[in-house]
Amino acid sequence: MRFGILVFPGTWSDTDCHHAVSGVLQQEAEYVWHKNDDLSPYDAIIVPGGFSYGDYLRAGAIARFSPVMAAVKTFADAGGPVIGICNGFQILCEAGLLPGALRRNGHLEYRCQWTSLRTERADTPFTNLCETGQLLAVPVSHGEGNYYADARTVADLEENGRIVFRYCDSDGAATDRANPNGSVANIAGIVNEAGNVLGLMPHPERSCEMLLGSDDGNLIFGSMIAAVEGHAS
Amino acid sequence: MPVTQEILDEIALSFAEYQMIVDRLDREPNSVELGMFGALWSEHCGYKHSRPLLEMLPSTSSRTLSQAGAENAGAIDIGNGMAVVFKVESHNHPSAVEPLQGAATGVGGIVRDILAMGARPIALLNSLRFGPPDDPANRRLLRGVVDGIGWYGNCIGVPDVAGEIYFDDSYSHNPLVNAMCVGIAPVDSLASAAADTPGHVLLLVGAGTGRDGIHGASGLASRTFEEEQELRPTVQVGNPFLEKVLIEACLEALATGKVQALQDLGAAGLTSAAVESVARGQRGFSLDINRVHRRESGMSGYEVMLSESQERMLLVTSPAYVDDVSAVFEKWDVPCRPVGVVTEEQTARVMDGSETIAAAPVTHLGDAPRYRLNGQPAPEDSERQHLSLSDVPLPESVGLSGASAVLTRLLASPNIASRRHVYRQYDHQVQTNTVVGPGAGDAAVLRIKETGQAIAVAIDGNGRHCFLDPYSGAQRIVAEVTRNLSCVGAEPLALTDCLNFGNPERPEIYYQLEQCISGVADACRRLGVPVVSGNVSLYNESQGTAIFPTPIVGGLGLLEDARNHCGAGFPSDGLTVVLVGADRLSADDSDLAGSEYLSTVHGMTRGKPGINLDLEYAVQALCRQLIADGLALSAHDCSDGGFAVALAESCILGNPRVGGSEPTGFQTLDAFAATIPQRWDAALFGEAASRILISVSPEIAPAVLAAAESAGVPATVIGETGGGRLRIGALLDVPMDELARAWYGGLDGVWS
Numbered sequence: 001m002r003f004g005i006l007v008f009p010g011t012w013s014d015t016d017c018h019h020a021v022s023g024v025l026q027q028e029a030e031y032v033w034h035k036n037d038d039l040s041p042y043d044a045i046i047v048p049g050g051f052s053y054g055d056y057l058r059a060g061a062i063a064r065f066s067p068v069m070a071a072v073k074t075f076a077d078a079g080g081p082v083i084g085i086c087n088g089f090q091i092l093c094e095a096g097l098l099p100g101a102l103r104r105n106g107h108l109e110y111r112c113q114w115t116s117l118r119t120e121r122a123d124t125p126f127t128n129l130c131e132t133g134q135l136l137a138v139p140v141s142h143g144e145g146n147y148y149a150d151a152r153t154v155a156d157l158e159e160n161g162r163i164v165f166r167y168c169d170s171d172g173a174a175t176d177r178a179n180p181n182g183s184v185a186n187i188a189g190i191v192n193e194a195g196n197v198l199g200l201m202p203h204p205e206r207s208c209e210m211l212l213g214s215d216d217g218n219l220i221f222g223s224m225i226a227a228v229e230g231h232a233s
Numbered sequence: 234m235p236v237t238q239e240i241l242d243e244i245a246l247s248f249a250e251y252q253m254i255v256d257r258l259d260r261e262p263n264s265v266e267l268g269m270f271g272a273l274w275s276e277h278c279g280y281k282h283s284r285p286l287l288e289m290l291p292s293t294s295s296r297t298l299s300q301a302g303a304e305n306a307g308a309i310d311i312g313n314g315m316a317v318v319f320k321v322e323s324h325n326h327p328s329a330v331e332p333l334q335g336a337a338t339g340v341g342g343i344v345r346d347i348l349a350m351g352a353r354p355i356a357l358l359n360s361l362r363f364g365p366p367d368d369p370a371n372r373r374l375l376r377g378v379v380d381g382i383g384w385y386g387n388c389i390g391v392p393d394v395a396g397e398i399y400f401d402d403s404y405s406h407n408p409l410v411n412a413m414c415v416g417i418a419p420v421d422s423l424a425s426a427a428a429d430t431p432g433h434v435l436l437l438v439g440a441g442t443g444r445d446g447i448h449g450a451s452g453l454a455s456r457t458f459e460e461e462q463e464l465r466p467t468v469q470v471g472n473p474f475l476e477k478v479l480i481e482a483c484l485e486a487l488a489t490g491k492v493q494a495l496q497d498l499g500a501a502g503l504t505s506a507a508v509e510s511v512a513r514g515q516r517g518f519s520l521d522i523n524r525v526h527r528r529e530s531g532m533s534g535y536e537v538m539l540s541e542s543q544e545r546m547l548l549v550t551s552p553a554y555v556d557d558v559s560a561v562f563e564k565w566d567v568p569c570r571p572v573g574v575v576t577e578e579q580t581a582r583v584m585d586g587s588e589t590i591a592a593a594p595v596t597h598l599g600d601a602p603r604y605r606l607n608g609q610p611a612p613e614d615s616e617r618q619h620l621s622l623s624d625v626p627l628p629e630s631v632g633l634s635g636a637s638a639v640l641t642r643l644l645a646s647p648n649i650a651s652r653r654h655v656y657r658q659y660d661h662q663v664q665t666n667t668v669v670g671p672g673a674g675d676a677a678v679l680r681i682k683e684t685g686q687a688i689a690v691a692i693d694g695n696g697r698h699c700f701l702d703p704y705s706g707a708q709r710i711v712a713e714v715t716r717n718l719s720c721v722g723a724e725p726l727a728l729t730d731c732l733n734f735g736n737p738e739r740p741e742i743y744y745q746l747e748q749c750i751s752g753v754a755d756a757c758r759r760l761g762v763p764v765v766s767g768n769v770s771l772y773n774e775s776q777g778t779a780i781f782p783t784p785i786v787g788g789l790g791l792l793e794d795a796r797n798h799c800g801a802g803f804p805s806d807g808l809t810v811v812l813v814g815a816d817r818l819s820a821d822d823s824d825l826a827g828s829e830y831l832s833t834v835h836g837m838t839r840g841k842p843g844i845n846l847d848l849e850y851a852v853q854a855l856c857r858q859l860i861a862d863g864l865a866l867s868a869h870d871c872s873d874g875g876f877a878v879a880l881a882e883s884c885i886l887g888n889p890r891v892g893g894s895e896p897t898g899f900q901t902l903d904a905f906a907a908t909i910p911q912r913w914d915a916a917l918f919g920e921a922a923s924r925i926l927i928s929v930s931p932e933i934a935p936a937v938l939a940a941a942e943s944a945g946v947p948a949t950v951i952g953e954t955g956g957g958r959l960r961i962g963a964l965l966d967v968p969m970d971e972l973a974r975a976w977y978g979g980l981d982g983v984w985s
Contacts, residue, residue, distance in 0.1 A: 009474070009477075009478045009565065009566065010388070010474050010477050010478065012389070012390025012477065012663055012664075013390075013663065015664070016663065016664060016665045019665060019682065020665070023682070050390060050477075051387075051388045051390075051473070051474060051477070053474065054388065054472070054473065054474025054475075054477075055388075055474075056474065109657075109658050110383050110387055110658045110659070110660075111657055111658070112387075112656075112657055112658070112659060112660045112661055112662060113657050113892065114891050114892030114893070115892070116892070137891045137892060139662055139892075141387070141660045141662060141663065143387070203662075205665065206662050206663075206665055208665075209665075211668055211680060211795060211796065212662075212665060212667065212668065213891040213892075214891045
């Protein structure tokens with residue numbers, strides 16, 4: 001299958017994602033410049049991390065106006081899988097593809113550290129290779145990853161199973177201590193109503209090789225491949 | 234133009250130097266020319282006081298691809314067609330004035346040095362010095378510097394993988410901020426900074442030129458810190474987003490093969506970039522300030538030429554390629570303007586439209602005077618070197634009962650405590666090469682995706698040791714940085730240095746500078762590593778007192794197989810721990826020299842630290858061999874705090890797993906404990922060099938001792954890992970969680 005990896009000025013996880021899906025998982029992958037508005041050649045879209053336009057205004061607030069984001073919306077509306085990682089999650093929220101917002105971390109510091117993610121659902125295009133409740137070691141690296149949505153939205157996310165990953169401790173408990181940024185309900189990743197757009201703050205592309213500490217990220221990208229190629233479990 | 238002392242002070246030239254300019258030009262320089270001379274003849278650009286001494290340093294090896302000083306950074310051949318480029322540079326003075334922007338632009342500046350070599354920046358390191366953190370002013374500086382490094386580095390997507398922080402009174406109000414950057418490029422695509430073809434076009438790319446940072450090189454870096462309080466406008470302001478797109482655009486432009494040379498704009502801005510580029514090619518240039526894109530109106534030629542606005546690069550290309558190169562920058566929305574041409578005549582010519590506003594021979598501008606002064610040790614130096622154990626009371630006398638209390642105290646001391654609170658604010662993983670990140674090993678390890686190799690990088694300094702003995706203190710730094718590389722299994726290939734000192738015009742400071750460089754040079758020769766790049770920061774003084782002489786040395790090492798690396802923590806319970814480099818703990822008078830124990834517990838800075846470089850070389854070689862053979866499962870050198878602190882750190886970092894560790898305990902063998910001398914404080918906390926703690930499977934221990942013996946390296950089994958406590962004979966017995974809490978929490982007060 002072929003991944004399209006968006007590149008905005010200031011994106012920096014583009015090459016890491018490319019290495020993960022093409023170098024490690026042996027799929028086709030191409031960079032998609034932010035001025036491009038045709039995503040038809042791709043089976044799945046990655047909106048990678050970084051600081052698009054420097055994020056001087058508000059993370060993702062400018063990138064959402066790029067021509068490519070209109071194409072992402074069309075792609076997602078047609079049911080294509082879209083994963084937004086870190087800045088990509090922020091952009092998807094700003095673009096209205098996902099509800100809620102990412103605020104500054106509760107402790108007001110940037111955080112780069114490993115986290116343990118509890119898989120809340122194993123029936124999405126991003127988790128079909130995981131078991132429900134499975135813990136994934138995936139690092140975060142952000143200053144604005146503190147997920148917030150109003151109580152009604154969070155209740156809706158909870159009721160409809162749209163919370164895909166929560167920060168948890170090594171026993172799988174979603175504690176305050178395990179929450180690296182203050183996100184409401186320890187939310188690390190959510191999907192849209194249709195379930196084909198995932199936004200998450202942690203960086204699965206950083207955990208695709210044991211040499212770097214963990215290859216759990218392959219379960220996420222691997223699930224996307226399985227979903228697209230129609231052999232999802 | 235009648236020159237006044239006031240004008241000369243502004244650009245930090247002496248009257249004698251002014252006279253030298255007049256003699257060379259055979260006329261009075263105009264103000265633009267004088268400003269250009271002032272910047273290029275500053276210590277920062279011209280190395281007036283340091284260059285004759287720097288010539289002592291060995292600068293080549295079979296792997297060096299560039300001469301130190303000939304290009305923007307040193308380049309090392311790591312095989313398989315790849316080169317690693319690296320350099321360390323100071324940004325002390327700007328960080329003292331405005332810590333966040335000072336540190337941020339320090340990162341930006343060193344990144345552009347690496348970019349100018351045509352290399353992609355793949356790692357950042359930094360070495361920081363502050364006054365004691367109990368002073369709010371020092372805490373403010375530390376927090377600002379850490380914020381600045383994180384803000385800039387995180388935004389540009391270059392991981393910050395290693396570093397060091399020390400606190401001492403001598404750095405109060407005189408912080409040191411040294412930033413190192415490492416880049417990688419195929420050998421055949423390394424870029425040059427030499428503009429040697431007349432008619433080629435100078436393209437200025439990146440940020441608009443503003444009034445920020447004028448006189449950064451000459452003024453700021455030559456003034457004392459009190460004067461700087463009034464100099465806020467001379468500090469540059471960073472834009473990391475622009476730096477990020479500048480990196481991508483420059484690398485994409487280079488990949489077209491249509492760029493002849495590339496040079497960053499750093500200290501002395503356009504003046505230095507243009508003069509250095511054409512000087513390397515033995516040409517001149519003609520440049521029109523009207524073509525320089527600006528962010529402010531009404532700027533004079535003087536201001537345009539001396540602005541230190543950040544995020545700018547100068548490219549040299551053939552007129553035929555200007556459109557192609559410009560198109561790349563247009564794609565990235567980065568301004569790109571032709572501002573001048575390379576000329577046959579070796580003159581630096583600055584035009585304001587049709588009017589010449591400066592014209593001076595390139596050779597004169599680039600040929601700063603060199604001063605060889607007479608260094609003289611301060612009379613109190615030798616008195617300070619005297620240290621007898623009998624002068625050091627046992628810790629009981631200062632209220633610390635026994636070794637357990639001392640160890641806990643040292644682990645929590647600001648100079649030894651875990652730096653986790655700092656490095657978790659830096660993205661240390663982006664680019665997905667970080668195999669050993671900050672805090673996990675004695676050096677960081679980055680894999681090279683293209684080749685399966687890995688490089689190791691580390692940065693070290695010890696101002697206290699250099700203050701006590703500048704020659705052997707400097708030797709010990711070279712030993713430590715290479716030892717740190719060896720402890721992760723890497724062969725040291727080359728070094729970069731940043732020399733932070735006080736005012737060299739004072740004989741005792743010049744003496745320190747001379748002795749430190751000599752120590753670095755001799756240690757490099759013995760350990761077989763060249764110094765391929767570096768930087769000098771002088772005049773680090775406040776209230777009439779100089780900082781400790783602080784050479785900072787960054788090291789680059791190579792692992793042929795990325796998988797054969799080693800961390801610092803004991804991997805599991807039930808392992809045998811071997812001390813390599815000594816067969817027992819000694820308690821000689823010299824062991825406590827300049828130690829953290831002496832300073833933290835007794836408030837003393839005394840003694841004469843020494844080192845045996847032959848032993849050092851053999852210890853490192855053995856350590857690398859044991860790691861390469863898969864025998865050593867962890868390695869950590871005895872450094873600040875000595876043997877007991879190193880042992881405690883390896884325990885705290887025990888059972889490493891993704892995202893953390895689970896401390897493992899340790900128990901000494903009775904036979905080893907019985908050899909610990911009466912003066913246990915000197916034995917446990919002395920900082921004798923050339924010692925490494927490794928852990929091995931118990932059945933391997935005899936083979937390791939045999940390997941040590943045949944290498945002529947003393948070694949001994951000291952005990953076994955396991956249990957929840959650290960126990961050293963009858964001397965020390967502490968629960969590991971207590972030690973871990975002390976170590977991890979030592980810097981908490983800085984951020985609360």
